Amino acid sequence: MKIIITSYPVHGIDHEVIWAPIAILAIFASRFFPFERFHYICPFHALTGHPCPTCGMTRSFIFMSKGNFKDAFFINPLGAFLFIFAVLYVIYAAYVIIFKKGRIRIKVSKREAKIIRCLAVAIILLNWIYLLLTF
């Protein structure tokens, strides 16, 4: 695995410009969008009686955006971590875009990419096990 800082201007796709607005949208939506008015019921939960791997993700984002960290981590730890990652990413992206700095890029080999994918699946499964045990 290699972490490199590219030169400015960015060659190829400027991922920071794409993902930062998406992260900002998610953060702002969780703070200001009236999700509670839409009584969404998870079909998986309705069908099986157990939470799905993403159950509580929206509520976790809403709690985090309102500063209620304890509830956010309780309801879906992965959602809370994702929110923190989104905030950090927005700060980093804003810095590199405004100050015209080089971007951080991670170069991974095929084997490393496979390991990362397996890790991601393992994290989602662990989070799901937590949800199944808690709710």
Added chain:
Amino acid sequence: MKNDPSDKKSKSKPLICPYCGAKLVPGLTFCPRCHQKITKETLFKREEEPRYKREERIEEGVEEKFKEKKEPKQERVFVSEQEGTPWDERDSVGFLQGIIETIKEVLFSPSELFSKVILDGSIKDALIFALIVGSAGWIIGFMWQAIFQNFSALIFMKRFGPIGHGMAYSTGIGIIYMFIAPIFVLIGLFIGSAILHVCLMIVGGNRSGFEGTFKVVAYSTATQILAIVPICGGIVAGIWAIVAEIIGLSRVHDISTGKAALAVFLPIIVCCGLIAGMGVLMPFFFGGPHYRP
């Protein structure tokens, strides 16, 4: 003319774009893949330059700066022989393989796919692709919804009378959906492309015309296939469609990612701005409880 070295070279070697390596059709003044202007001077100057020197220049970013100095508006060229998207080459790779490969490239390597989009003056092929894939995505999404609704109702509610009606209703709607999905996809494609193109014009990024924008939106519908994944598939498809559209616009119109992102997010920015503006101005017009003149 007989002793012109460039003429000899053009006869012996196939013409290759010095910027992206695409095969050029003789007589072109413009690379149909990367949209760079091709002149005899640039073509053969680049060819004679040692490879290691070019790589150095690319690494130092000189190449990119050189690109930026090029004319912003370039004339459209219609080509006959050019490597296109897998869907464009479906006659050779096969119809189903063409669809699968194009979907794969939109999902996993959108930059490469959109670099291969041909601007030949026709939107027919891209439209057919979007109709097939977009409709399939819509129908699959609806099927998941119907399946979950019906089964959850059957298992938990135990009200067989209304459920029977509900299932019949869902099935009926599903059948109607199969026929009207292409119409919705078609309307959505044109309206979506038009809005996006207007936004692109506002940010000054329109270089390849409406055709380019339309093809980006059409190929981006391939992300709708993610609706196969139940529950979160729709959200992932929506986010990935935004990403694919930004990458596609930056490649097809040859503009920066920032401009492309601004064009895609402009409707959201305008809507949020309007809502925020209305929230601020409403009390002044209607005199709310806390209004002080």
